Each structure stands twice: as C-alpha cells, then as structure tokens.
Amino acid sequence: MLEKRTDSPDQNVEEIFRTYGNMLYRIAFVMMKNVFDAEDVVQDTLIKYMEQRERGKSFETEEHRKAWLIRVDSNLCKNRLRFYKNHPKISVEQLSRYYEKEEDTLLMDSLLLLPFKYREVLLLHYVEGYQGREIAGMLGLSESAVRKRLERGREKLRGLLQETG
Amino acid sequence: MEIDERDEKKLKDREKSEKELGMEEEKQHSPQGAEIPQGGSVMESRLRGAVLQIVPDASARERIIAGVKAGRHGRRKLTPRIPAAVLAACLLLSFLCFARPGVIGDDVVVYAATEEFGWQKLLEGERIQLKMEPFDTVGEDEYMEPFDEMGRCNYYPYSCTFRLEVPEKYLYDKQFTTLRDDFITERGGKIVWRVAPERAEDAGRVFQGNLSLWIVDENRERQAALELELTKENGKCYAELKRVWESKAYKKDRHKK
Numbered sequence: 001m002l003e004k005r006t007d008s009p010d011q012n013v014e015e016i017f018r019t020y021g022n023m024l025y026r027i028a029f030v031m032m033k034n035v036f037d038a039e040d041v042v043q044d045t046l047i048k049y050m051e052q053r054e055r056g057k058s059f060e061t062e063e064h065r066k067a068w069l070i071r072v073d074s075n076l077c078k079n080r081l082r083f084y085k086n087h088p089k090i091s092v093e094q095l096s097r098y099y100e101k102e103e104d105t106l107l108m109d110s111l112l113l114l115p116f117k118y119r120e121v122l123l124l125h126y127v128e129g130y131q132g133r134e135i136a137g138m139l140g141l142s143e144s145a146v147r148k149r150l151e152r153g154r155e156k157l158r159g160l161l162q163e164t165g
Numbered sequence: 166m167e168i169d170e171r172d173e174k175k176l177k178d179r180e181k182s183e184k185e186l187g188m189e190e191e192k193q194h195s196p197q198g199a200e201i202p203q204g205g206s207v208m209e210s211r212l213r214g215a216v217l218q219i220v221p222d223a224s225a226r227e228r229i230i231a232g233v234k235a236g237r238h239g240r241r242k243l244t245p246r247i248p249a250a251v252l253a254a255c256l257l258l259s260f261l262c263f264a265r266p267g268v269i270g271d272d273v274v275v276y277a278a279t280e281e282f283g284w285q286k287l288l289e290g291e292r293i294q295l296k297m298e299p300f301d302t303v304g305e306d307e308y309m310e311p312f313d314e315m316g317r318c319n320y321y322p323y324s325c326t327f328r329l330e331v332p333e334k335y336l337y338d339k340q341f342t343t344l345r346d347d348f349i350t351e352r353g354g355k356i357v358w359r360v361a362p363e364r365a366e367d368a369g370r371v372f373q374g375n376l377s378l379w380i381v382d383e384n385r386e387r388q389a390a391l392e393l394e395l396t397k398e399n400g401k402c403y404a405e406l407k408r409v410w411e412s413k414a415y416k417k418d419r420h421k422k
Contacts, residue, residue: 013233021226026219039225043232050233104215111212126209127216158208 012053013046020066023128024073030123031077033112041080045073070128071138074120081116110160118153121146271332272419273380275393277404278326287393287406295402300324300359311362318346323360325402327393332418335380335388344374344395358395360402372397380415388415 021042028041049069059065099105111119120139124130132150136143221229276284280296287293301320309319331337339356341349346361356376373396380389389411396403411419 014230017226017230017233021229022220025221025225026216029219030216035221035225039221039229039232042221043229043236046229046233047236098218099215104211104218107208107211108215111216122212123216127213154209157212161208 013050016049016069017042017046020069023066024069026127027070027073027123028077030111030119031074031116032080037077037080037084041073041076044076045069048072048076067134067138070124074139078116107161110157113160114153114156118149118156121149122153122157125150271334273332273335273337273378273389273391274330275378275391275406276328276330278328284328287404289406289408292394292396292403292405295325295358295404297323297325297360297402312364318361321347321359321361323402325358325360325395325404327356327358327404328354329356329378331380335382336385338379338381340377340379342375342377344397345372347374347395347397349376358402360397363400369399377409380411388412 024042024045025038028038028045029035032038032041049072059068099108111122114122121135124135124138125132130138132143132146135141136146139146141149275287277287277293278296278298279285279293281294285293300323311319313319329337339349339351345367346364348359350357350359358376373394376393376395378391378393379387380391382388390409392407392409394405394407396405
C-alpha cells in the first residue's frame with residue numbers, strides 16, 4: 001500500500017500522480033476551463049500534498065487520501081477562479097483536441113458554461129463517482145445542498161444542450 | 166497496479182449504485198416526478214465518458230512533475246511560511262527600532278552631515294566623523310595668511326553642519342564653549358561649526374568643545390539638556406551626542422507609544 005512505502009518524496013509524488021493525476025487534472029480542467037490553469041492546479045495540489053506529508057500528515061485510508069486530494073484540487077481551483085473572476089476563460093479549441101465527436105465537444109462546452117458550483121458537484125458525482133453524502137463532506141456542504149445542486153446542474157445542462165443542439 | 170484495480174472496481178460498483186441514485190434523485194426532485202426523460206441518464210453517461218477523455222498529455226505530465234519537484238525543492242523552500250504572530254512581532258520590533266522619533270514618542274533628533282552616509286542621526290554615545298565642507302575660500306592664485314598679526318583667525322576654510330529636529334511643542338536654545346579658534350553659528354536653520362585653520366603649534370593636539378542644547382517648552386522652561394561633544398583631532402572633526410538631563414515630563418513624552 002502507498003501508506004507503508006518508504007520511497008523518497010519524489011518517487012512518492014510520481015506514484016501519487018500516476019494514480020490520481022488524471023482525476024485531478026480533469027477536475028481542474030473542468031473547473032478552470034483551460035489546460036494551463038489545470039496543470040498549475042494539479043501541480044500545486046501535489047506540492048501541498050508533499051508539504052503535508054513532510055509535516056507528518058497521514059491518511060487513514062486510500063479513500064481518505066483521494067478525498068483530500070480532490071478537496072485541495074477543488075479549493076485551489078476556487079482560489080484561482082476568485083482571482084480570475086473578471087476574466088473567464090473558455091476555450092473550445094482546447095476542448096476539441098480531446099474529442100472526435102462534435103456532440104462530445106458540445107456537451108463539454110455546455111458543461112463549462114455552467115456555474116462553478118454545479119460543475120463541481122456534477123463532476124464529482126457523475127464522473128468521479130461520489131455519492132451526495134461524500135460530496136457534502138468533501139465540499140463542506142449539506143447533503144440537501146448537494147442534491148439541489150445536482151438537480152439544478154442537470155436541469156441547466158439539459159437546457160444548454162437543447163439550446164445548442 | 167493494486168490501487169488502480171481497486172479504484173476501477175469501486176468506481177464500477179459506484180457507477181451502478183449512482184446511476185440508481187441519480188434516478189432516485191430525478192424521481193424525488195424533478196418537476197416531472199416519476200417521469201424521467203430518457204435523455205437524462207444518457208446525457209449523464211455521455212458526460213462521464215466525455216470528461217474521462219480529458220487527460221494530461223505526456224508533455225503536461227512532465228511539466229507537472231518537474232514543477233512539483235522544483236516547487237518543493239526551490240520556490241517553496243525559498244519562501245518558508247512564517248507564523249503570523251512571529252511576523253507581527255518582527256514588524257513591531259523593526260518599527261520600534263527604526264521609527265523616527267515623533268512617530269512613537271517626542272524627542273529631539275540631531276543629524277550631522279557625514280562624508281559616508283550624508284545626514285546621519287546621532288545616537289547617544291556614538292562618535293562619528295563629520296564631513297568637512299569648504300567654507301571660506303580664497304582664489305586659486307591668492308594667498309591669505311590664516312591668522313592676522315594679532316593672532317586672530319582670518320578665515321575659516323571648513324565647516325561641519327548639524328540639523329536639529331525638535332518636537333512641535335518644544336523649542337531649543339544652544340550654548341557653545343569655544344574650541345580654539347572655531348565658533349558655532351546658525352545658518353538656514355542649520356547649526357554650522359566653522360572650523361579654523363590649524364595653527365603650527367597645535368599639530369598633534371586634540372581639541373574638544375561642547376555645544377549645549379537646551380530643550381525648552383512653550384513657557385521657556387527647560388525640559389532637557391543635550392550635549393554635543395565636538396572634537397578636532399589630526400585635522401578631522403568628530404561629534405558625539407550625550408544626554409545630560411531631562412525632566413520627568415519630557416522623559417515620559419519621549420517614551421510614549
């Protein structure tokens with residue numbers, strides 16, 4: 001298990017990145033809407049992780065570690081968005097590089113048009129597979145707030161898709 | 166990898182249960198009640214599929230890992246986090262050490278013109294070398310005897326300058342004890358020490374004089390006495406500030422925060 005390994009910090013961070021890098025990157029990408037910020041956020045998340053490890057932070061389970069990483073990743077996105085709030089970045093060109101089907105590009109484009117709070121819960125629920133209760137714990141929300149955001153997020157996404165397609 | 170497999174399995178299990186959860190939520194919260202549009206679950210699974218395609222490419226991976234390593238060993242190490250309390254204490258200390266009098270308390274400040282540092286604040290008990298600026302000059306081809314037949318000084322080739330900052334509610338008065346042929350004057354709000362030429366018989370001697378500064382309040386009552394000890398040694402001029410006396414009220418004022 002990762003917890004018991006005695007690798008050097010650099011090996012450890014590479015291991016963490018191999019395991020959770022994709023997940024952290026896609027969360028950051030969907031939140032930040034561009035690859036540059038996504039890369040920076042993942043990088044900062046891993047730096048924070050290493051700092052915490054050096055300070056002796058341990059994780060009870062692998063799930064705990066994963067949830068911690070998601071929370072930090074998400075919080076860093078929020079911090080950046082707060083900074084960028086007057087300069088929204090949406091780059092369809094960047095999206096199209098991931099998709100062959102136009103409908104996927106349109107779907108992602110619509111997702112990125114949703115407010116942050118909806119994108120966040122939709123991503124954690126439908127993509128990362130967390131339940132409402134878990135998301136609530138992770139984001140510091142009530143379970144009902146998460147349910148409401150999921151519901152509204154779905155509605156808005158559906159509405160946007162109907163408008164575009 | 167063990168974790169990957171476990172995660173994958175868990176995700177698959179979750180996917181099933183969350184699809185159910187999603188449906189449940191649709192049933193509970195959608196305005197249509199039990200009428201769930203078929204497109205909803207399709208949209209969500211498409212969403213999952215689409216988002217999962219977002220992965221960092223090889224170069225992005227390299228950049229991230231390189232950035233993390235550089236961040237850990239370089240940038241972050243160079244900017245260690247200092248606890249706010251320590252930072253506040255340092256700021257307060259530096260403020261108390263370097264703040265000009267009058268900001269944290271009222272006290273007279275004496276500055277002297279120096280060669281090396283320009284206007285330098287005189288600290289009690291610290292002797293500093295003064296800048297000797299040309300004062301009275303004669304033409305290049307002219308010559309003037311430094312002393313007349315009566316032994317009086319004909320001109321003063323150099324001057325040393327002091328500047329005083331006195332707190333608003335105080336005034337100052339000065340008294341100078343002679344220092345050989347030198348004298349003190351006030352010019353343009355500055356105190357000027359006129360330095361006479363050195364007499365042949367004075368070579369190697371050290372001369373010392375005092376400039377007394379009396380700080381008086383608005384009622385002309387003395388509140389503090391400072392002494393500027395002026396020294397002439399080997400053709401160079403030095404000054405040292407001494408605090409001789411101060412009233413209780415002045416002392417309190419000086420130390421007020």
